[in-house]
Amino acid sequence: MGEFTSNASGRFYLKPRNSTEADQEFLVANGFAIASDDRLAWHSHHARVLARLAKPEKLDYLILVPTLRCNLACSYCQVSRAPLRASGFDWNEKTTSAIEEMLDGLATNAIKIEFQGGEPTLRLDLVKRIIDRCDRFAERSFVICTNLSEVGPELLDLLERADVSVSTSLDGSSLVHSAQRTRSTAMTDQFLRNLREIIARFGPGKVSALPTINQSSPPPVDELIDAFADFGFESIHLRPVNFQGFARKRHPSSAEDHRAWWAYHEEFVHRLIARNHEDRSRVLEESYFSLCLRRMFRLGIDRHVDLRNPNPLGTDYLVIDYDGQLYPTDEARMLARSGIVDLSIGTVVDGLDVEKLAVLNAYSTTIGDPACDACPYQPYCGRDLVDDLSRYGRIDLPQHETFFCQKHLYMFDLAVHLIYSHDPAVRYSLARWLGLAGEYLPPQVVLA
C-alpha cells in the first residue's frame, strides 16, 4: 500500500507507491518540518517528542499474591500453582504486616491493587486486610483475579464496594473452557452460573474477562466472540498461551512460529469490525489492538505496563508473591517459579534489591537501539525485558529477532492497513475504538 513514514513525535503519513517526494509545504502542514521563525511549532513538536516517553514515577500499582494455592489446575497454568490443601503457600503474618507497612509508606494518593494467585478468594481475609489498609488513599481500585469456581457471601459483600471488581478467565465455549480449565462440565456450569449471578447483580462493568487461547487449536472466531458478547462483555483481550511454567511442559508447540496466530488475530479483528457494523447497539473490541491504535494518535497512554517506552522495572508497579518475594512483573514471578531465571528483586520485608534492578533496567528503552531507531513504529512501541529474558535468556538480541518486536510489527502493520482502509465498516469501528463521536474515522494524511 506504500510507505508509512513517522517522526519522533509520532506524526505519520502514508506515501503511496509511485507518489512524488514530499514537498516543503506538505511537510510543514503535517508537522514534519517547521518554519525557522515558528517557535510555537518548534516547541510543541519537542514537547510531543518528550511526551512520547513514559515517565513512571511513584509506586502506585501492586500485584499481590496472598496465596499460591488454587482450586483449579488449568492445562496452561500461568503462574505455577500449589495444591488446594498444601501449606506454606500463603502470606504469613510477617509478610502481611510488612505489606501493610509498605502501603502506609507509599507517596501516592491513588492506589491500584490486583489480587492474583493462585486463587485469591481462598484468602479473602487477607484481601480484606489489604483493602482496609488502603482507606487513606483518595482514589482506590481493587481487582480480584478469580476463577469464579466458588462465589460465597463474603466475596459478594466485598463486591458491593464501588472500588472492587473482579477479573476472570473465560476461554470460549463451555467445551473449550472445560477442556482447558475446569476439566469438568459440572464445574464449568458452576463457573458460568457464578459469572451470570455477578453480572446480574452488579452489571457487566463489575467484571472483566479474558480468554487464554491455545494457539495450536484456536476456537472458531465467532464462537469465541459469542461467548463474550452473550455476557455483555465488549472488550476482549485475545491472549495466546504464554509458554512458561506448567504451560511450557504441556504445550510445546506454543514456542513455534507465530504467523498462524497473527492470522487468527487479524481474522478476529476483522470479524469484530463486521459485527460492529451490523449491530450498532454495542461496540466490540480487541483491547490490545485498541491500545496500539490509540498510541498511534495520542500521547500519555502509558498506564499499560506491557506497552510503553521506556519501561523501567520496579518503579511504579511491583508484584509481591505469596512468600513476600518482590518481582518486577507477573511474568517475572512465573519465570522464577519455573526455574528459568530468578528475577526476584528483593523481599517486602528487606526491601528492593536496587543493584539487581539497575542491571535489569540498563536496557529498558528502545531509544538508541539501532533496529528500533530505524522503525517507524518506535514512537508507539515499547520494551519488555522480561519477555526477552523468558524467551531468549538475554536482553540484547537484535530487536527485530524478538517475539515482542514481531508481535508489534504485526499489530502496527494491521493498524496502518485499517487506518488507511476505505471500507466504511473499518472506519466505523476505528472511530469507536478511538472514542470519536463522529461515525467514521476521518481520512488520515496521504502524500499525493
Next chain:
Amino acid sequence: MINLVLAARADAEARYVVRLNDRQSNDFGANDALLVDERPDRKIYSSAFGLLEIRVADESCFDRDVVSVDPQRGLVERLVRSSSPHNTFLATERCDQLCVMCSQPPKKTHVDRWAEFEMAARLALPDALLGISGGEPTLFRRELFALIEAVQADRPDLSWHILSNGQHFCEDDISQLSSEAFLRVTWGIPIYAAAAPLHDEIVGKEGAYRQLREGLDVLLRSGAHVELRTVILSSNLDHLPALAHHAGLHLGFCDQWSIMQLEAAGFAKNRFADLFVPTAGRFAPIGEAIDAAELYGLPVALFNFPRCHIPKNYRGHAVASISDWKRKFASACAECHERSACGGFFEWHPAKAMGAVPL
C-alpha cells in the same frame, strides 16, 4: 436573571469588602459581617465597618457571599456568590482588541480594583474556582500576577480561570508562570482561525494572530494550563476543521478546546443576524473539527449550545456552560427530557433565534 448588584445603605464612607454571614462561626475575621436583622425587603448586617443594609427583592440567601460595598453609590456588588460556581472578577474594561462579536465592549477608563479582588478571593469558600476577565486582564499583567501570587500563598486551595487574548506574555514571564502559584491557573485563550488574516479581522487587530502564537509559545514553555476558546461565527464556521487540524498539530499541550456559540450581547447584539450561525442544520464542520482534535487527544467541549442543536452522537461534548444568573429556556423546553443537562440560552438570546426542539 440573578442580580449581582443590589441597592444598599452603609455606615462607612469608603468602599470595603466583607463576607456576609447568616450566623456566627469561629473563622470570623476583620472582614466578616453578621446578619443582625432580616425583613421581607431588606437584610441588615453588622461588621467592623459598621452597619450595612441590603435591599432584597426576593428570598435571596447571601450566606458566605463576598460583597464589595460602595456607600457613596448606595450599592453592593456580589463578588463571590457562595452558591455559584461562576464567579468572575472584571479586572479592567480596557482592551487592545475590538472583536467583532465582543460581549463586553471595551472602555477607555480603568477602575483599579485589584485590592478588592484580592480580599474577596481570600474570603472565598474553600476550593472555590474564581474567574478573571475583562477587557484584557493582562494589560495589567504585573498586578494580575501579583494578585495570583499573593492569594495562592495563603489560599493554595483556590483555582483560577483567567480569560486573556494571550498577547502580552513574554519570555521573561516563564519563570513566574511556571511557579507553584500558577499551578491552579487555567488561561482561557481565544483563537478564531488558524490563519492570520481571518483571526486578525475577527479580533479587529492587525498582528494579533502572530502575537497570540508567541503568547501560546510562552504558555507552552511554562507548562501552563490552557483552554482554547473559539466562538462560532458566520465568518469562521467553515474554517473550523482547518483550525482543528492546526490545534491537533501544534496546540495539543492545551487542556481543552471550547467551541462556543455566539452570545447576543455587546457588539454581537446589533450584528446578531450577520454573525450568528444556527448550527442545528449546519453542524458538519463543527463535528469534523471535534473529531480531528479529539483524535489527537485534545478534548473538545461545546459551550452555549442547547442540546437540541447538536446531533445526538456529539451531545456528549456539550457543557451546560451558561452561567446560572444569565440563563433562560424556551417555552418548548418545558417538555424536554434533557433540560436538566442543558445549558439553555443566554437571557438576551433573541427569542426568534431559539429554535428549541424538545428531546
